[in-house]
Each structure stands twice: as C-alpha cells, then as structure tokens.
Amino acid sequence: xxxxxxxxxxxxxxxxxxxxxxxxLDIAEGxxxxxxxxxxxxxxxxxxxxxxxxxxxxxxxxxxxxxxxGVPPYQRNVNTVFQDYALFPHMxxxxxxxxxLMVKGVDKATRQRKAxxxxxxxxxxxxxxxxxxxxxxxxxxxxxxxxALVNEPKVLLLDEPLGxxxxxxxxQMQVELxxxxxxxxxxxxxxxxxxxxxxxxxxxxxxxxxxxxxxxGSPEDIYERPKTKFVADFVGSSNVLSPAFSKSAGGPESWAxxxxxxxxxxxxxxxxxxxxQSANATITxxxxxxxxxxxxxxxxxxxxxxxxxxxxxxxxxxxEKIILHWPKEAVHIMxxxx
Amino acid sequence: xxxxxxxxxxxxxxPNWFLALLLAPPLLWLGIAFxxxxxxxxxxxxxxxxxxxxxxxxxxxxxTFAELFRLSNFDVIIRSLVMATAVTLASVIIAxxxxxxxxxxxxxxxxxxxxxxxxxxxWSSYLVKVYAWKLILAKEGIISWLAGELHLTWxxxxxxxxxxxxxxxxxISFLGTFIVFVYVxxxxxxxxxxxxxxxxxxxxxxxxxxxxxxxAQTFRNVIFPLALPGIIAGSIFTFSLTLGDYIIPQIIGxxxxxxxxxxxxxxGTAGNIPLAAAFTVVPIVIMGIYLAIAKKxxxxxxx
Numbered sequence: 216x217x218x219x220x221x222x223x224x225x226x227x228x229x230x231x232x233x234x235x236x237x238x239x240l241d242i243a244e245g246x247x248x249x250x251x252x253x254x255x256x257x258x259x260x261x262x263x264x265x266x267x268x269x270x271x272x273x274x275x276x277x278x279x280x281x282x283x284x285g286v287p288p289y290q291r292n293v294n295t296v297f298q299d300y301a302l303f304p305h306m307x308x309x310x311x312x313x314x315x316l317m318v319k320g321v322d323k324a325t326r327q328r329k330a331x332x333x334x335x336x337x338x339x340x341x342x343x344x345x346x347x348x349x350x351x352x353x354x355x356x357x358x359x360x361x362x363a364l365v366n367e368p369k370v371l372l373l374d375e376p377l378g379x380x381x382x383x384x385x386x387q388m389q390v391e392l393x394x395x396x397x398x399x400x401x402x403x404x405x406x407x408x409x410x411x412x413x414x415x416x417x418x419x420x421x422x423x424x425x426x427x428x429x430x431x432g433s434p435e436d437i438y439e440r441p442k443t444k445f446v447a448d449f450v451g452s453s454n455v456l457s458p459a460f461s462k463s464a465g466g467p468e469s470w471a472x473x474x475x476x477x478x479x480x481x482x483x484x485x486x487x488x489x490x491x492q493s494a495n496a497t498i499t500x501x502x503x504x505x506x507x508x509x510x511x512x513x514x515x516x517x518x519x520x521x522x523x524x525x526x527x528x529x530x531x532x533x534x535e536k537i538i539l540h541w542p543k544e545a546v547h548i549m550x551x552x553x
Numbered sequence: 554x555x556x557x558x559x560x561x562x563x564x565x566x567x568p569n570w571f572l573a574l575l576l577a578p579p580l581l582w583l584g585i586a587f588x589x590x591x592x593x594x595x596x597x598x599x600x601x602x603x604x605x606x607x608x609x610x611x612x613x614x615x616x617t618f619a620e621l622f623r624l625s626n627f628d629v630i631i632r633s634l635v636m637a638t639a640v641t642l643a644s645v646i647i648a649x650x651x652x653x654x655x656x657x658x659x660x661x662x663x664x665x666x667x668x669x670x671x672x673x674x675x676w677s678s679y680l681v682k683v684y685a686w687k688l689i690l691a692k693e694g695i696i697s698w699l700a701g702e703l704h705l706t707w708x709x710x711x712x713x714x715x716x717x718x719x720x721x722x723x724x725i726s727f728l729g730t731f732i733v734f735v736y737v738x739x740x741x742x743x744x745x746x747x748x749x750x751x752x753x754x755x756x757x758x759x760x761x762x763x764x765x766x767x768x769a770q771t772f773r774n775v776i777f778p779l780a781l782p783g784i785i786a787g788s789i790f791t792f793s794l795t796l797g798d799y800i801i802p803q804i805i806g807x808x809x810x811x812x813x814x815x816x817x818x819x820x821g822t823a824g825n826i827p828l829a830a831a832f833t834v835v836p837i838v839i840m841g842i843y844l845a846i847a848k849k850x851x852x853x854x855x856x
Contacts, residue, residue, distance in 0.1 A: 268759050288762040301760040305778050315764035
C-alpha cells in the first residue's frame with residue numbers, strides 16, 4: 216500500500232509552545248483518517264503542516280514520497296476544506312469552484328464545465344450563479360467541498376468541516392462525506408474534536424493530546440482498547456479504574472478502563488454471575504435520557520463509576536444501594552499507564 | 554408616574570418617534586446648513602452675470618455652463634482633473650505597501666507606530682506644512698542641496714527641463730505642486746486602504762494558496778479585489794480634496810489656476826457667483842461619473 220502522508224519526528228513550535236511535538240505518522244492512500252483531540256492538542260497544526268500553511272520546526276515530511284519541507288501550499292497536490300469554508304465573497308459559486316482551475320491556466324470553457332460537474336456532484340448544480348452570502352451553512356459547506364474536489368487532489372484535508380452545522384445536517388453530511396470518499400477513493404484527512412464523528416466515519420483515528428499522538432488505531436481499537444487514561448476518558452467517557460479498585464473487584468492490579476454500557480446493575484438481592492466482577496455502590500445521580508438512563512454510582516473507595524442502563528430496566532433513586540457487575544473481558548488493561 | 558417615565562414609555566412603544574428624535578438634529582444640520590447652502594449656491598449656476606454692471610441677472614440660463622467650455626476655463630478643468638488623477642494614482646501606489654504592511658504584519662508597538670506616523674502630519678497646521686515644503690523644494694532648498702552633494706544636479710535639472718511639469722525650480726512647477734498634494738493627502742488614502750486590507754480574512758489568502766494560486770495570483774484575484782472598496786474610498790478623498798484645494802497651488806506651483814482657486818477668485822475678487830457655482834458643479838459631476846464607473850467595474854461587490 217502506498218503511503219499518502221508520512222510524518223517522521225515532526226515538531227512545530229510557536230515560541231515556547233510545542234504545538235506539534237515529535238509526531239510520527241503514516242497515512243495510507245485511500246484511507247479516511249481522522250485526527251481527534253481537544254482544542255489546542257495539535258491536530259489542526261498537523262493538518263496545516265500537510266497543507267503547507269505551516270512548516271515543521273524539525274523532522275521530515277513526505278506526501279506521496281515527495282519531501283514537502285519548503286514546498287509552498289500552491290505547489291502541493293493537496294486541498295483543504297476550511298472550518299468556516301473560506302469562500303471568496305466577491306465571486307459567484309461557480310467562480311469559487313473554478314478558482315483552482317483558473318489559477319492553473321485551464322481555459323474558461325473547460326473549467327466552467329468541470330466546476331459545473333462538481334457542483335452537480337454535491338447537489339448544487341443550479342446554484343452556480345449565486346453568491347456565497349446567498350447560501351445556507353450546509354450549502355456553503357458543499358461549495359467548499361466542490362471547490363477542493365474539482366482540483367482532483369491526492370489528499371483532501373478537512374478542518375472540522377461539519378462544526379458549524381446543526382445536528383441533523385451534520386449527521387446527513389457525515390453519511391454523504393463517507394460515501395463520497397468511498398466513491399472517489401481520495402485520501403481524506405479529517406480533523407475533529409467530536410469523537411462520535413471520528414468513530415463513525417474514519418478507517419483509522421489518531422488521538423492527539425498536548426501536541427503528541429497518544430494512540431492510533433481503528434475506531435474499534437480506540438474505543439474498546441484505549442491505551443491511556445486520557446484516551447479512555449476522551450473517547451466515550453469511559454470509567455478509569457485505579458489499580459487498587461481493579462484488584463478489589465477481582466482483576467489484576469493495574470489501570471483499567473470499563474465502558475459505562477458494559478456494566479450491569481442489580482437492585483434486589485439476586486446474585487451476580489460468578490464469572491463476573493462486582494462492586495457495591497450507591498447511586499449519587501440518575502439522568503434519564505430517553506432510551507437509556509445514565510447513573511453516577513459511588514463505590515466504597517469514594518470513586519464514581521458511570522453506568523449506562525436501558526431505561527426499561529426500572530426506576531432509579533439517588534441514595535439507592537446497588538451492586539455493579541461486569542464480565543471480566545469488559546475490563547481493558549491500559550498498557551500505556553504505568 | 555413621573556413625566557420622564559411616561560416619556561420613555563411612550564418612546565419605547567413607538568420606536569419610530571425615538572428614531573425621529575434621534576435623527577432630527579443631525580438631519581436639520583445636514584439639510585439646512587450643509588446641503589441647503591450648497592443647493593442655493595449651485596442654483597446660482599443657472600443665472601448669469603451682467604458683463605457691464607456686474608450684477609447677477611436672476612433669469613434661467615445655461616450660458617454660464619457654456620462659459621465653462623471657454624478655452625481658459627476648460628484648461629483649468631483639465632489641469633485639475635489631470636492633477637487629481639495623478640495625485641490619486643501616486644497615493645495608491647505609495648499607500649498600498651504601507652497599508653499592507655500595517656494590516657498584515659504590524660502588531661502591538663509597530664501598529665501604534667504606524668498610526669502615529671500616518672496621523673502625525675494631520676495634527677500639525679496645514680499651512681505650516683505647505684510653507685515648509687516651499688522651502689524644501691526651493692532652488693536653494695534641501696533637495697537641490699542634496700542633489701548637489703550627490704552630484705545629481707544634472708538629474709534634477711533634466712527633471713525640471715521637462716516641458717509642462719518642469720519649471721525654474723521644484724517649488725515653481727507642477728511637479729512640486731504634485732509632490733505636496735501627494736504628501737498632504739496621503740494619510741487619507743492609507744487609512745481606508747489599511748482598514749480594508751485588515752478586513753480581508755487570512756483564511757481566504759490560505760484558501761487561494763491552497764487551490765494553487767501563486768502569491769501574485771492571490772494578490773490579483775483575492776487581496777486586491779477585496780481591498781478595492783477601501784482604495785476607492787481613499788481615492789474619493791484624494792481626488793476630491795485635490796480638485797477642491799485652493800491653497801497648495803497658490804503657494805507651490807507656477808501660478809496656473811486650479812478649480813479651487815478659480816472658484817475662490819470668482820466669488821471673491823471677481824464677484825461672479827454664477828460662474829463660481831458652475832465651476833463647483835464640475836467636481837461633483839466628475840465624482841459622480843467616477844463612482845458610477847467604479848460601481849460598474851464591481852469595485853463595491855465585496856461590500
């Protein structure tokens with residue numbers, strides 16, 4: 216498999232701030248790759264390094280085998296969909312889309328035809344003569360996408376492209392983007408702070424924290440087998456079990472993660488299955504959320520465990536004594552924590 | 554309920570009254586003192602003056618306007634127009650890099666320094682500056698001295714030998730008038746240009762570059778069109794201020810008349826109010842045509 220983007224010990228410092236700190240990463244051709252992390256974790260700077268808006272302070276970078284240090288953005292076969300779309304306000308939608316072809320010297324008839332085709336691809340075929348200011352947020356987002364795609368980039372960079380859309384539109388665009396990526400076969404590098412978005416769309420996810428990549432893997436890997444407390448907590452707010460608690464519940468003495476939905480509860484006097492680990496707890500808060508109810512339960516050591524149970528299981532009251540239990544295999548030992 | 558309370562309540566219920574109250578004083582001032590007097594004055598351009606008595610004949614006529622096309626009068630118009638155009642173009646060329654630096658690169662201390670540098674000349678007296686320039690440009694002034702020290706007197710002489718724009722010295726030539734005009738009006742070009750450039754979002758420049766545009770293409774296709782409304786705003790200042798000024802050409806130059814001076818003389822010493830009024834119409838018409846062309850060319854599309 217060809218490597219689309221390769222980072223080798225890449226650092227990018229802004230004065231004393233280490234925005235990107237020794238990142239080594241390979242993104243395969245045709246992959247839908249998500250960079251996930253809280254704001255300020257270095258994911259956007261990584262994207263800007265690929266686009267060429269930033270130059271690495273040290274390290275080596277390649278895009279399709281070509282060294283990219285010192286190569287300006289306009290000489291890279293990489294295009295970006297910006298967070299706020301960055302459409303040119305003084306041009307029509309069609310001229311916006313045709314811009315990349317225009318500056319490369321493609322003749323007017325050809326570039327307008329290609330721009331029109333790409334607009335049709337994103338279902339905006341009849342909007343070419345409008346101004347960006349006359350479009351809705353979702354439509355602008357599609358124009359930004361068309362403007363990048365018309366250049367047939369080898370890598371498409373997306374900087375939180377769905378952040379400004381409302382929930383319903385965002386979910387619809389997630390499906391469309393994913394389908395588009397499959398059909399076109401272009402490498403997508405997608406930056407987001409929304410873990411649901413990253414998990415549902417990406418082939419692989421890199422989790423960023425404080426300028427470093429803490430874990431790279433498939434969405435399932437990241438969710439089921441977090442390497443560190445940070446990943447466990449950031450992706451899906453997992454329960455982080457201290458070594459002492461893991462041991463008291465019948466497991467090995469090490470940091471572990473336990474997904475809230477993997478925990479069952481018993482309210483009565485039934486006994487937990489013997490192959491399960493268990494702990495006594497007191498409900499401190501119950502949040503009804505429709506199909507599920509989220510419980511905060513305090514265990515004897517004082518730690519709080521989050522539990523997600525089907526609302527159909529019954530009613531829960533604060534202060535109620537319960538027993539938490541879970542299958543042994545639901546506990547994931549985090550190798551990244553000493 | 555107190556009186557003040559009931560007034561504020563009724564204003565709250567009738568926002569239009571509030572708006573009217575707010576706008577009345579400035580509108581009255583603008584309408585009566587400013588536009589009113591201007592229109593009364595312009596109205597006189599449709600009258601004529603009796604050649605013998607020197608009194609105004611209050612009869613509608615276009616003959617005063619026809620007089621504008623008399624060779625000596627038309628010369629003044631053309632001269633002013635060429636000067637104003639040259640001053641505006643030179644101001645754009647000088648102001649743009651300065652404004653670009655201030656908008657894109659200057660931060661904190663440097664930005665403050667920029668504003669002080671641009672505004673400082675505006676804080677001192679206009680007349681003092683113009684007389685200072687007369688000394689700078691004079692035959693024994695600092696420029697000819699410097700040219701002498703650098704053994705460039707020949708270059709200065711060659712410049713002054715150019716017909717029409719040259720003259721016996723810089724202070725007695727159109728070239729000198731031009732230099733002082735550019736100096737005096739430059740801040741009025743820099744400030745709006747800088748404000749417009751500051752409003753060009755950085756990510757549009759990134760986007761252009763990302764789509765394959767070289768810096769020169771980005772400048773031509775994105776930065777310049779988006780800064781154009783600011784440049785047009787600046788050019789309205791430099792253009793109309795040059796057209797209307799009557800002091801600079803009187804102090805620096807070869808005593809050929811410009812529009813401002815002509816109006817000043819006609820309504821003062823000559824007492825020919827109708828012709829002065831007709832001359833006043835000229836810059837208004839020119840600005841109207843200029844703005845119409847600018848709009849047609851899409852200069853305001855980015856607003």
